[in-house]
Amino acid sequence: MRMHRLVLIGVGLIGGSLALDLKRAGLVGKVAGIDIDADNLTRALERRVIDYAYTQIDVQSVADADMVLIATPVNTLPLICRQLAPYLPERCIVTDVGSTKQLALQAFASELPNHYLRCVASHPIAGSDRHGALAAQFGLFAQKKCIICAHEHQDETALQSVVTMWQAVQAQIYYLDAVRHDAIFAAVSHLPHMLAYAYVHQLAEAANADELLQFAGSGFRDFTRIAASHPHIWTDICLANRKVLADLLQQQQQELVYLQQCLEQGDAQKLTAFFVKAQKIREDWQN
Amino acid sequence: MRMHRLVLIGVGLIGGSLALDLKRAGLVGKVAGIDIDADNLTRALERRVIDYAYTQIDVQSVADADMVLIATPVNTLPLICRQLAPYLPERCIVTDVGSTKQLALQAFASELPNHYLRCVASHPIAGSDRHGALAAQFGLFAQKKCIICAHEHQDETALQSVVTMWQAVQAQIYYLDAVRHDAIFAAVSHLPHMLAYAYVHQLAEAANADELLQFAGSGFRDFTRIAASHPHIWTDICLANRKVLADLLQQQQQELVYLQQCLEQGDAQKLTAFFVKAQKIREDWQN
Structure with missing residues (x-):
């Protein structure tokens, strides 16, 4: 060719x-x-x-x-x-x-x-x-x-x-x-972009945002790198895939509700089990 | 000394x-x-x-x-x-x-x-x-x-x-x-760790988790790096700071509710404004 x-x-x-x-x-x-x-x-x-x-x-x-x-x-x-x-x-x-x-x-x-x-x-x-x-x-x-x-x-x-x-x-x-493609990339790419934006947006709304950012370290740096992505490009992507993404955002809220309950109940066992499951998946991931 | x-x-x-x-x-x-x-x-x-x-x-x-x-x-x-x-x-x-x-x-x-x-x-x-x-x-x-x-x-x-x-x-x-320290690090360190665990946990729960992980790229890699952190260490940290963290998790759910609404309403303007606010903060951040 x-x-x-x-x-x-x-x-x-x-x-x-x-x-x-x-x-x-x-x-x-x-x-x-x-x-x-x-x-x-x-x-x-x-x-x-x-x-x-x-x-x-x-x-x-x-x-x-x-x-x-x-x-x-x-x-x-x-x-x-x-x-x-x-x-x-x-x-x-x-x-x-x-x-x-x-x-x-x-x-x-x-x-x-x-x-x-x-x-x-x-x-x-x-x-x-x-x-x-x-x-x-x-x-x-x-x-x-x-x-x-x-x-x-x-x-x-x-x-x-x-x-x-x-x-x-x-x-x-x-x-x-194409349907399968869009569902996969909603989960592994579009959702984490929305979550990174959402987290940084939450910090930005804090009264002491400048002070918070001053103490952010390497974990913050990596976790939020994709929140520096081009806003218009990502608006388009998210809207083009909005149905699947809205469902994933809903699911993520349930994960956060669960974690909040673990904290409120002081349940170390549940919290550790949740973290272990995620940590194992992430540690085994090679790419 | x-x-x-x-x-x-x-x-x-x-x-x-x-x-x-x-x-x-x-x-x-x-x-x-x-x-x-x-x-x-x-x-x-x-x-x-x-x-x-x-x-x-x-x-x-x-x-x-x-x-x-x-x-x-x-x-x-x-x-x-x-x-x-x-x-x-x-x-x-x-x-x-x-x-x-x-x-x-x-x-x-x-x-x-x-x-x-x-x-x-x-x-x-x-x-x-x-x-x-x-x-x-x-x-x-x-x-x-x-x-x-x-x-x-x-x-x-x-x-x-x-x-x-x-x-x-x-x-x-x-x-x-110490009170101020704990509030700051809840926001810039403990919360993102919980969010990274929560996101990977959501993927882990998916029926096609292996397929999803196969297509995860560099955005996923950085966003989830802290989800490879030691589960017991982070259970302890999160529980030790649980009151502030539970409030922050609650706030984050509100951010996600808002994003979900933007998607459901197909509101490009609101979505872009949200992303722009986060992107600007992240891009200006130097550490």
């Missing part, structure tokens, strides 16, 4: 890092970046993440694309697909990297019906609290998982091209259906 | 690391370690964290101590003080390193009335999910905060000795009263 022209919509951590690796591997000729942030595009050009910069989706920016990779916040996907529709070259593959995959497939199906066979939903697990073109880095995807949520009308060649691309940057490919 | 003999009760991450630094700085002659775990004592002797090993508090193990440093789980403090009382040399200083300071001062006052003036409650902020003598390391306290909760009858010389000791290992000294 070698592409002459990759069009990257959203030149940030994920899209930019992929472009860097593909260029170094010689798997893409030129990368055109489309982004609403002109400063970000300038930085991407300077760092040679992209070769051409555009601020709009139009006949010029999308021309001659072998693949369009959409790496913008997930709720922009329907609009971006709608804007792409008139300009997409006939054989062009479209893929995305978003954290919620039912929404991606819905956007592809409804906004790009003529290209739907060649629309491939993917999700590399390489997010970070860093964002923008300056965050782009070589080797970001090496030994990271990349989930592909193939749909039932998938063109086999298009699917294989996307798989080959991710394998070329050393990602490990997993296949999941 | 130079000690001939430091008696360390509980030879783990904190006590062991302090012993290593004090020995290297030439501030202590010999370190006697008292621990209920004989294997742990063997490792501590092998690594020269301690010079003498004892499994009991008695006339022999406590003899000639200039200072007794108690570095065991916080709820053991009353019993340990009671056991120490008959054997403590008259001018001996007693200090602890526990995460809850009201309990420490209560134990000192009630169990060591004759030494209470020379009992100094301290709390170095250098915890970790690692524990035991093998976790002991040089330089653990450098540029870390160490809180001193002096009491109203404090002997000035004893206080100064403890302060000097922590400064010698490059800790930064802060003074707080």
Whole structure:
């Protein structure tokens, strides 16, 4: 698989890092970046993440694309697909990297019906609290998982091209259906982001927030790292996956009710059993 | 300040690391370690964290101590003080390193009335999910905060000795009263530990827990690191500070109720505002 022209919509951590690796591997000729942030595009050009910069989706920016990779916040996907529709070259593959995959497939199906066979939903697990073109880095995807949520009308060649691309940057490919994908990542990614925001928000509401933060240490640092993640990106992800997430938040409240009762009853045995169960799972986890 | 003999009760991450630094700085002659775990004592002797090993508090193990440093789980403090009382040399200083300071001062006052003036409650902020003598390391306290909760009858010389000791290992000294200390660390340390355990516990309860853990990434890794902390140590800390912690858990439930409502109402604006508030606080935090 070698592409002459990759069009990257959203030149940030994920899209930019992929472009860097593909260029170094010689798997893409030129990368055109489309982004609403002109400063970000300038930085991407300077760092040679992209070769051409555009601020709009139009006949010029999308021309001659072998693949369009959409790496913008997930709720922009329907609009971006709608804007792409008139300009997409006939054989062009479209893929995305978003954290919620039912929404991606819905956007592809409804906004790009003529290209739907060649629309491939993917999700590399390489997010970070860093964002923008300056965050782009070589080797970001090496030994990271990349989930592909193939749909039932998938063109086999298009699917294989996307798989080959991710394998070329050393990602490990997993296949999941979109519903299952969204349920899994609600639990292991979207929920902890909400919980980290919720905890820091609670501190922020305290009258002595500044004093509290002054004494926060390394446990706080790690526990809250993901609360530094981009608020708009995460609003979109959480809303796109809101049904499953609301249930998980409800369950988490029950966990906290239980812990509160353990404290109020001074029940060391129950508290230890609860902590042991969690600690064992976490200690056995290798990733 | 130079000690001939430091008696360390509980030879783990904190006590062991302090012993290593004090020995290297030439501030202590010999370190006697008292621990209920004989294997742990063997490792501590092998690594020269301690010079003498004892499994009991008695006339022999406590003899000639200039200072007794108690570095065991916080709820053991009353019993340990009671056991120490008959054997403590008259001018001996007693200090602890526990995460809850009201309990420490209560134990000192009630169990060591004759030494209470020379009992100094301290709390170095250098915890970790690692524990035991093998976790002991040089330089653990450098540029870390160490809180001193002096009491109203404090002997000035004893206080100064403890302060000097922590400064010698490059800790930064802060003074707080014990009530305030416990409220602050409930919020920035004890609560996040409970929340991390609660989140991992929720995953552990899921029917597909193994599958979920397989797809957990770097966000999960950092968010849950403190859930690998020692369950018994944290049961003790949480129960010792249970009143404040129960209130904080209650508040956190309210944060989650609010987030759940935002999701159910699909309210992007409220959700973003919530995330922005947390993200800004976290991004501005430097420690």
